[in-house]
Amino acid sequence: MDYTRLYKLIEEIPKGQVATYGQLARLAGLTPRQVGHALGTLNGAQARRVPWHRVVNAQGRISLRAEDGGEELQARRLRREKIVFSKSGRIDLKRFAWPGPFNPDEWL
DNA sequence: AAACTGACTAATA
């Protein structure tokens, strides 16, 4: 499969905001699983240009499995962008989901 | 070809 379109979409997520797999899936006309798969098969080159760390699951939690330290890396990157994790390790999507309250298009 | 396996989600219980 060609996930170029999806990767482009992810590149548009602004720093300090996150998007869910399902949300990206709807925007790209894919299924949530395809989005997860697309990110899971990112090679080094694209991982360098795609902000994969800004993608979390529908519960506002990090979904990386297997890869050791991967979850920590993602959490670290998000915190560096001023994203806040609740005590239970969740991100408040109402506050950090893309497009966030700072996106002019979302202003009434 | 069949079975398994995920960086998923939404709906129920």
Place this chain on the structure above:
DNA sequence: CTATTAGCCAGTT
């Protein structure tokens, strides 16, 4: 809150 279920689909065994 956790657990289960069904739907999902590309890659890997």
